[in-house]
Every structure is written in structure tokens, then in C-alpha cells.
Amino acid sequence: MNMVVLVKQTFDTEEKIELAHGAINEDHVKFIINPYDEYALEEALRLREKHGGRVTVAACGPSRAAETLRTALAMGADEAVLIEESGLGEDGHTIAAALAAAVKELAPDLVLAGLFAIDRGAGSIALQVAERLRLPHAAAALKIEIHRNVETPAAAASPADTELAQSPSPDFTAVVQRDTEWGLETVQLPLPALITAQQGLNEPRYPSLPGIMKAKRKALHHLTIAELDLTPDDLNPRTERLALLSPPPRAAGRKLAGTPEEQADALAGLLRSEAKLF
Amino acid sequence: MSNCSRTALVFAECADGKLRRVALEALGAARQLVQDGGAVHAVLVGGGTAASEAAAELAARGAGVVHVIDDPALAQFAPEAYAAAIGAAVAAVRPSMILLGHTAAGRELAPRVAAAVRGGHIADVTAVETTDGGDAVFTRPLYAGKAFERRRFLPGAPWVITVRPNNLPLADGVPPDRQGVIAALPFTAPPLSTTVLAIARKADAGGVDLAEADIIVAGGRGVRSAAGFAPLQALAQTLGGVLGASRGACDAGYCDYSLQIGQTGKTVTPKLYIACGISGAIQHLAGMSQSRVIVAINKDPEAPIFSIADYGIVGDLFEIVPLLTKRFQLLLSQPGD
Structure with a gap:
């Protein structure tokens, strides 16, 4: 089974965000694989262990994102593709177009991605890629099973099925348990498809020392947008950033003193009289 | 885009047949x-x-035309069928902008709609500013609120906007x-490739999503066990709120992710957030x-x-939280000041 995992390099979740000269300060920042993408990658590696195949990681970003792809190779991915983002204008439309073009060339059975990236948090690009490639999707997966479709002898023998044979049934079917607002939903969809990973899907592995050594010899392809099949309209950003802002400062309030009973009474009273909540 | 050419299409999301506030x-x-x-159009799907x-x-709150789409395939949320239904409304209305809630359903639909119309997507919008000249600027969080950005659309393509629940004012009524x-x-729904095999409905949340809740009582490592959430649940129930948790509590297996x-997990902006046994990573x-008002209870x-925190209590949550529940049960049975 041929799989592509879309990954993004993000700031570590423990990093503070400092703005300087209208940009986010990247000095001394620790970068990681976006945690949700790491679940997607781990799942791809486990599916490969079970069903065989290949795992390609693909990212679109600045050249520093190569470190993240190298980590993904050390975890066990077979191959990596980095699309240099210059010329794409930091916009979901253009980045999705570039990633979709790269994924299309790889012709995967399954595309995996994180539910969202913890930096921009839009959760838009993976599903835009799915739409562009006309793939069905299952979002926020907590469990993924892949079944290889077997042609039943009865179906093969039936002459009425000659028409069906011209549009062959897919080789694989995915059964996905996904996290929704209304509960745990189990869906079934044919591959090729795109599935996004929710936290809790698995426990990602750490790169092993032999994995790190092997990763140095694995292929990491650098692509520029000129090498992808993109139209001029694909490269036209649809949105732009006007300004970066720090969150409104929040001062510490007061600590309520006294016995537990007095503290609880004071809090309940203040929430009603001062905060006007009840 | 000049003002007079603007046509909006709003995806009017429902939950259990009722219009969601978002x-x-x-x-x-x-x-x-x-x-x-x-012109403002709304599309109601499968209500x-x-x-x-x-x-x-x-209609009473200013949607000029409310398009109602019904089909057996739309009885419950299915991204393929719903995206197709919105596509039908887009074809009928030819909007210059499409708005959805940044909810689980909206997050699945908006990127597909944006890619289908080759439009831009500004997601998780917390504020909208417009000028008389027709410029529109959208504020949205980055790094789950560690920073914010202001964005705008570039001319020439449709806009797709998802708005974060609980942040923008409700549409007023019209005469x-x-x-x-x-x-x-x-x-007519197209053939769908995805089949829903089973749904295990959540029993406890009372139908309120964390992102839309007005009151959240959240527990961290300090709750010490799954059973440790019971007093928090009692307080949440008394206040008409819902439970939340820190990563520490989830990683320790005390509760569901x-x-x-x-920053991993959900970003919330309730009116009242009560953090119990959460250190505050x-x-x-x-x-x-x-959140509007934050209360912290920690040893x-x-x-x-x-x-x-606006109000802090240094103490044992297992002592304080039940006292608060009792106090509020009493308080809420009496009229306000």
C-alpha cells in the first residue's frame, strides 16, 4: 500500500511566541513535527508493518523543514519530499495546490495528515488537497483499519458483472473510528482516500539510533514550485496577513484567603456580584 | 469587490434539528x-x-432567502453529502462569500467548499471589522491564542470564512x-463513497460542545484519577456547564482526549472557566x-x-469544589441582587 503523509514543521508547544518587527521571532526556537501530523505518520508506519508498502512524507515549507522530514525518515518513512514554499505566499489555497500536485504524482492509495497544525490552526490544507484530488475523507480518526478487498468467486463468475469489471473495485477499504461532537462514529470508505489524525490515534515512536543512521541515506527530494504541475491561478494567493498581534494582556486577579468554606463563599459571591455571572 | 456586488451564503448549522447559536x-x-x-442567503441542510x-x-434575523435542502442522505451529518448540498446552494446563489461556523462540521466542509470554488479560506475568525469603503479585516488566533493575526482576502475569488463560536454578536432581528x-x-444527493457503520453517541455532554459552552469546569493532573472528575462533574452540572481537561489529565488516562x-486539543472562550488542579503549562x-472570567483552584x-486567573484559591480541590457546588446550589435557588 502506497501512502503519503502530509507533515508540517511547527514550534514546540512549550515555546512562547514573541513578536519582533512585525514577525514571529524564530531565534532559539525548538521546532517539532506538528503533533497531529506525528500521529498520522506513526499510523502510516504501523499500516506499512501490517500491509506492506511505502510511506512518503511530504511537506511544504521553508528549508528548515528538511530537519523535520529527516526526523520522519528516522522514525521509519521511506522517502521525503520538501516543496520549497517561496513563491506560494503563505496562503492555504496556494499551499494546497502545491501539495496536491506533489501528492498526485505519487499516486497514493492513502493520504494521511494531522487534523490541524498547532501554529495556524485552520485545519484547512489537508481537506483542500482531498477536494482537489477528488478523494473522500474521514476526519479526526481515532482508529484506522485497512481491509484488502477480495474478489468473491461468485461475483467473478457472474456474467452480469462484466460491466463492473471495467471499473475495478478498489483494492482497499478503510474502516475509521472518528471523533465527532456527537460521539464516536465508525465510517467505511474506499481507498484512495485522505484520513486526518486526531490525538489519541496512537502513541508515536521515537526515532531509534539505527533509524537515525539509516535516515541519512534515504532520499529527501527538494522540489520548487516550478517543478510542479501548477496553473498561474494555483499560484495566486487568496488571502494575506496584514498584521501580527500579541494577545491582549491578562493581569493576575486576586487570591481569596480564609478557610475553605470562606474561600468558596467568597468566590461564589464575587462571581455573582462582581463578574455578574449568575 | 464593490459593496453592491456582495452576496453572502451562510451555512446554517443545526444540531438535533435546532439551529446552532454559531x-x-x-x-x-x-x-x-x-x-x-x-444580499444574504442562508442554507439549511437536512433539518x-x-x-x-x-x-x-x-428569516427573522435578516437572511433574505433561506434555502432549505432536504434529502434522506442529509438526515445526519455526512461530509460528502453536506458538501454537495452546499455546492447546490453555491450554484444557485453564486455567492461572493460563504460563511460557516468553525465547528466540527464547519471545519470539514469549509476547506472542501473553498477548494471547490477555488476561493480563499480564513478560518477560526474571532473578530470582523469593516470600513465604509468596503474593506473587511478578519482577526484570528495563531498558536491557539499565543498570538493573533489580522488577514484579508485578495480580490478575484470567493471568500470562505469560518467563525469561532461564542465570539461574534448574534444577528439582530429585522422588522x-x-x-x-x-x-x-x-x-438529489450524489452516490456517496463513505458509509456510516455505527455511531456511539456521547451521553454526558448534554448536547453542548466544549467550544460553545458558556461555563467550563476543567481538571488537570491534580484530579489524580478518573473518579477524581466526579466532584468537577457535579459542579459543572450545578452551573449548567461542561467538563474540560488539561493535557496532563488526558495523558494520564483520567479522561478522554x-x-x-x-494548543493540542480545543481552544475555548467561555464566559467562565474554572481550572481545578491545573498548573497552567x-x-x-x-x-x-x-475566557472572560478565569478561576483557578490549585494547591x-x-x-x-x-x-x-481573575480569582484564585490556593487549596485542595477535593475540599473546595464540593463546597462550591453546595454554595452555588443555594445561591442559584435564590434570586440575584
């Missing part, structure tokens, strides 16, 4: 964005018999003579520090959560 927040934003002379009530409310019309939109609030603070007086 649908009316998106409608308010649409009315603000099209300004005078523009069943309850749809007429939702449609009437949308009876300006109420919109309600019309059925013909639609679906309750997690933070930066990744947690990112997800909740925009450790140095816990970072106190630095952003």
Missing part, C-alpha cells in the same frame, strides 16, 4: 460584511421537520416587513486564556495558572 453569529457577520445593498422553525428564525423568504432548493483544552494557557501557590 449559525446566527455567522449570519450576523454576513450581514456586516455585505453591508447595505448586498427534517424541525427545519421550518430554524428557517423562520433565520417584519424586511423578513426573508423561505424556499426549498431541489437537490475529546475533553482536552490547549503554556500549551494549556494558549487554549483557554481568552501550589506558585502555579502559573494563577498569573492569568
Whole structure:
């Protein structure tokens, strides 16, 4: 089974965000694989262990994102593709177009991605890629099973099925348990498809020392947008950033003193009289 | 894009047949964005018999046309069928902007709609500003609220906007003579490749999603066990709120990841956030520090959560929380000041 995992390099979740000269300060920042993408990658590696195949990681970003792809190779991915983002204008439309073009060339059975990236948090690009490639999707997966479709002898023998044979049934079917607002939903969809990973899907592995050594010899392809099949309209950003802002400062309030009973009474009273909540 | 050409289409999301509040927040934003002379349409998808009530409310709050789409395939949320239904409304209305809630359903639909119309997508919008000249600027969080950005659309393509629940004002009512019309939109669902095999419904949340909740009682490592959430649940129930959790509590297995609030997990902006036994790691603070009123209960007086709390109680949550529940049961049975 041929799989592509879309990954993004993000700031570590423990990093503070400092703005300087209208940009986010990247000095001394620790970068990681976006945690949700790491679940997607781990799942791809486990599916490969079970069903065989290949795992390609693909990212679109600045050249520093190569470190993240190298980590993904050390975890066990077979191959990596980095699309240099210059010329794409930091916009979901253009980045999705570039990633979709790269994924299309790889012709995967399954595309995996994180539910969202913890930096921009839009959760838009993976599903835009799915739409562009006309793939069905299952979002926020907590469990993924892949079944290889077997042609039943009865179906093969039936002459009425000659028409069906011209549009062959897919080789694989995915059964996905996904996290929704209304509960745990189990869906079934044919591959090729795109599935996004929710936290809790698995426990990602750490790169092993032999994995790190092997990763140095694995292929990491650098692509520029000129090498992808993109139209001029694909490269036209649809949105732009006007300004970066720090969150409104929040001062510490007061600590309520006294016995537990007095503290609880004071809090309940203040929430009603001062905060006007009840 | 000049003002007069603006046409908005609002996806009026329902839950259990009822219009969600975020649908009316998106409608308010649409009315603000099209300004005078523009048209606002709403599309109600698969509301069943309850749809007429939702449609009437949308019409009364300024949707010029409410398109009602029904088909057996739309009885429950299915991204393929719903995206196709919105596609039918887009084809009928040819909007210059499409607005949805940044909810689980909206997050699945908006990117597909944006890619289908080759439009831009500005997601998780927390504020909308418009000028008389017709410029529109959208504020949205980055790093779950550790920073914010202001974005705008570039000319030439449709806009897709998802608005974060609980942040924008609801659409006002309009005078009876300006109420919109309600019309059925013909639609046949395409063959769907995805089949829903089973749904295990959540029992406890009372139908309120964490992102839309007004009151959240959240537990961290300090709750010490799954059973430790029981007093928090009792307080949440008393206050009409829902449970949340820190990553620490989820990682320790005390609760489900679906309750997690933070940079990984959900970002929330309730009216009241009560953090119990949560130290306040930066990744947690990112997800909740925009709440209106924050209460922290923690044994450790140095816990970072106190630095952003309006009211702090240094103490044992297992002692304080049940007392608070009792106090509120009494208080809420009495009229306010």
C-alpha cells in the first residue's frame, strides 16, 4: 500500500511566541513535527508493518523543514519530499495546490495528515488537497483499519458483472473510528482516500539510533514550485496577513484567603456580584 | 469587490434539528460584511421537520432567502453529502462569500467548499471589522491564542470564512416587513463513497460542545484519577456547564482526549472557566486564556495558572469544589441582587 503523509514543521508547544518587527521571532526556537501530523505518520508506519508498502512524507515549507522530514525518515518513512514554499505566499489555497500536485504524482492509495497544525490552526490544507484530488475523507480518526478487498468467486463468475469489471473495485477499504461532537462514529470508505489524525490515534515512536543512521541515506527530494504541475491561478494567493498581534494582556486577579468554606463563599459571591455571572 | 456586488451564503448549522447559536453569529457577520445593498442567503441542510422553525428564525434575523435542502442522505451529518448540498446552494446563489461556523462540521466542509470554488479560506475568525469603503479585516488566533493575526482576502475569488463560536454578536432581528423568504432548493444527493457503520453517541455532554459552552469546569493532573472528575462533574452540572481537561489529565488516562483544552486539543472562550488542579503549562494557557472570567483552584501557590486567573484559591480541590457546588446550589435557588 502506497501512502503519503502530509507533515508540517511547527514550534514546540512549550515555546512562547514573541513578536519582533512585525514577525514571529524564530531565534532559539525548538521546532517539532506538528503533533497531529506525528500521529498520522506513526499510523502510516504501523499500516506499512501490517500491509506492506511505502510511506512518503511530504511537506511544504521553508528549508528548515528538511530537519523535520529527516526526523520522519528516522522514525521509519521511506522517502521525503520538501516543496520549497517561496513563491506560494503563505496562503492555504496556494499551499494546497502545491501539495496536491506533489501528492498526485505519487499516486497514493492513502493520504494521511494531522487534523490541524498547532501554529495556524485552520485545519484547512489537508481537506483542500482531498477536494482537489477528488478523494473522500474521514476526519479526526481515532482508529484506522485497512481491509484488502477480495474478489468473491461468485461475483467473478457472474456474467452480469462484466460491466463492473471495467471499473475495478478498489483494492482497499478503510474502516475509521472518528471523533465527532456527537460521539464516536465508525465510517467505511474506499481507498484512495485522505484520513486526518486526531490525538489519541496512537502513541508515536521515537526515532531509534539505527533509524537515525539509516535516515541519512534515504532520499529527501527538494522540489520548487516550478517543478510542479501548477496553473498561474494555483499560484495566486487568496488571502494575506496584514498584521501580527500579541494577545491582549491578562493581569493576575486576586487570591481569596480564609478557610475553605470562606474561600468558596467568597468566590461564589464575587462571581455573582462582581463578574455578574449568575 | 464593490459593496453592491456582495452576496453572502451562510451555512446554517443545526444540531438535533435546532439551529446552532454559531449559525446566527455567522449570519450576523454576513450581514456586516455585505453591508447595505448586498444580499444574504442562508442554507439549511437536512433539518427534517424541525427545519421550518430554524428557517423562520433565520428569516427573522435578516437572511433574505433561506434555502432549505432536504434529502434522506442529509438526515445526519455526512461530509460528502453536506458538501454537495452546499455546492447546490453555491450554484444557485453564486455567492461572493460563504460563511460557516468553525465547528466540527464547519471545519470539514469549509476547506472542501473553498477548494471547490477555488476561493480563499480564513478560518477560526474571532473578530470582523469593516470600513465604509468596503474593506473587511478578519482577526484570528495563531498558536491557539499565543498570538493573533489580522488577514484579508485578495480580490478575484470567493471568500470562505469560518467563525469561532461564542465570539461574534448574534444577528439582530429585522422588522417584519424586511423578513426573508423561505424556499426549498431541489437537490438529489450524489452516490456517496463513505458509509456510516455505527455511531456511539456521547451521553454526558448534554448536547453542548466544549467550544460553545458558556461555563467550563476543567481538571488537570491534580484530579489524580478518573473518579477524581466526579466532584468537577457535579459542579459543572450545578452551573449548567461542561467538563474540560488539561493535557496532563488526558495523558494520564483520567479522561478522554475529546475533553482536552490547549494548543493540542480545543481552544475555548467561555464566559467562565474554572481550572481545578491545573498548573497552567503554556500549551494549556494558549487554549483557554481568552475566557472572560478565569478561576483557578490549585494547591501550589506558585502555579502559573494563577498569573492569568481573575480569582484564585490556593487549596485542595477535593475540599473546595464540593463546597462550591453546595454554595452555588443555594445561591442559584435564590434570586440575584
